Amino acid sequence: MEKPAILGGTPVRNEFLPVLRPNISREEVESVSETILTGWLTTGPKVQDFQEEISKYVGARYAVSTHSCTAALHLALLAFDVRDGDEVITTPYTFVSTSNVILYQRAKPVFVDIDPKTCNIDPEKIEEKISSKTKAIIPVHFAGQPCDMDRIMEIAEDHNLYVIEDAAHALGSKYKGKMIGSIGDVTCFSFYATKNITTGEGGMLTTELEEIAEKARRLCLHGMDKDAWKRYSSVGNWFYDITCLGFKYNMTDIQAAMGLVQLRKLEKFIRKKEKLARLYNKKLKAVPGIKTPFVKKDVRHSWHLYTIRVNEKEFGLSRNELIKALKAENIGTSVHFIPVHLFSYYRKTFGYKEGDFPVSERVFREILTLPLYASMTKEDVFDVVEAIHKIADYYGK
Numbered sequence: 001m002e003k004p005a006i007l008g009g010t011p012v013r014n015e016f017l018p019v020l021r022p023n024i025s026r027e028e029v030e031s032v033s034e035t036i037l038t039g040w041l042t043t044g045p046k047v048q049d050f051q052e053e054i055s056k057y058v059g060a061r062y063a064v065s066t067h068s069c070t071a072a073l074h075l076a077l078l079a080f081d082v083r084d085g086d087e088v089i090t091t092p093y094t095f096v097s098t099s100n101v102i103l104y105q106r107a108k109p110v111f112v113d114i115d116p117k118t119c120n121i122d123p124e125k126i127e128e129k130i131s132s133k134t135k136a137i138i139p140v141h142f143a144g145q146p147c148d149m150d151r152i153m154e155i156a157e158d159h160n161l162y163v164i165e166d167a168a169h170a171l172g173s174k175y176k177g178k179m180i181g182s183i184g185d186v187t188c189f190s191f192y193a194t195k196n197i198t199t200g201e202g203g204m205l206t207t208e209l210e211e212i213a214e215k216a217r218r219l220c221l222h223g224m225d226k227d228a229w230k231r232y233s234s235v236g237n238w239f240y241d242i243t244c245l246g247f248k249y250n251m252t253d254i255q256a257a258m259g260l261v262q263l264r265k266l267e268k269f270i271r272k273k274e275k276l277a278r279l280y281n282k283k284l285k286a287v288p289g290i291k292t293p294f295v296k297k298d299v300r301h302s303w304h305l306y307t308i309r310v311n312e313k314e315f316g317l318s319r320n321e322l323i324k325a326l327k328a329e330n331i332g333t334s335v336h337f338i339p340v341h342l343f344s345y346y347r348k349t350f351g352y353k354e355g356d357f358p359v360s361e362r363v364f365r366e367i368l369t370l371p372l373y374a375s376m377t378k379e380d381v382f383d384v385v386e387a388i389h390k391i392a393d394y395y396g397k
């Protein structure tokens with residue numbers, strides 16, 4: 001039996017394989033360089049084009065760009081006038097920005113536990129958390145697999161709530177044939193370095209509601225009634241008014257120049273990741289104690305993350321020990337997510353404790369994100385699989 005690298009054996013790889021990586025080539029560099037040389041650096045024509053392309057791609061009437069998904073989520077809450085004393089339903093199984101933005105508005109995040117298979121909000125547990133103060137629901141499409149949107153939209157309608165989708169993982173995902181971005185009242189995307197496409201940092205909000213798009217656009221730039229393009233370009237005019245208290249959340253043309261190129265490659269990225277995910281599924285199926293990701297029939301998964309579950313008893317090692325063993329084999333992994341209610345700030349502020357959201361906590365102990373991105377090769381997947389098999393053979397019963 002081969003010795004795992006963590007015990008002094010030879011690592012499966014010589015070179016470290018990161019868990020996530022942006023996929024950038026010359027085209028992005030050229031597009032960004034051209035934009036910089038035009039002298040138009042902040043929000044301008046490239047941002048306009050990028051917004052149009054995203055709105056066409058997801059099939060939403062309006063798209064408003066921001067410097068992050070966090071900013072887009074915050075703008076959505078502002079546009080719907082979520083404020084002091086309001087409650088917003090979301091899941092603890094997310095990145096912290098989903099619930100932080102609720103706190104920016106001095107509203108209260110009300111957590112609903114997840115479905116253990118998809119890690120998405122459990123729709124059957126939403127209604128018991130709705131009160132007279134509830135204003136909105138923020139479902140999170142974990143890993144790129146859409147939530148049960150029919151059920152969520154139905155609940156929202158029955159209780160007169162807004163639906164703001166955290167689609168940071170889900171650009172390119174589909175629910176029953178519909179693109180994510182065209183379903184909820186507002187959908188927020190992320191172009192952070194590791195997401196489905198990237199602009200370094202960046203975000204976008206899409207909606208069918210003209211009034212909300214208009215509000216978001218204004219709030220995105222100090223509450224100004226005109227953006228820089230309408231002030232400094234040849235078609236512009238110097239005068240502007242501040243009509244409300246806004247923020248400085250705008251995207252730059254440099255970011256958009258990169259995003260335009262990335263968006264053209266998105267379908268190719270997803271197809272490649274689909275293929276690699278299928279390969280992982282096939283090769284890991286037989287490993288005792290490892291469960292490959294569950295994918296619903298009526299969705300298109302965009303594979304932002306490939307996550308497995310590790311059953312310590314059957315596998316022979318805990319998830320945390322497997323992380324260390326894989327690292328020794330030169331394979332990077334990560335854990336998505338640490339449930340938000342377990343962070344010290346949230347415990348201190350809201351009195352949360354272990355046991356409050358048992359499904360999220362159980363999934364958190366077992367889940368592991370394996371390397372997956374469009375520039376990975378089949379051989380990289382084979383390396384990860386080989387390392388897992390090697391560790392399983394050594395420690396397993």
Ligand SMILES: *Cc1c(COP(=O)(O)O)cnc(C)c1O
Pocket residue numbers: 067068069070071094095097098140166168169189190191192201202203
């Ligand atoms: C990455 C992420 C965000 C935040 O995106 P930024 O663009 O970095 O602000 C929000 N929600 C989830 C689920 C994320 O993974």
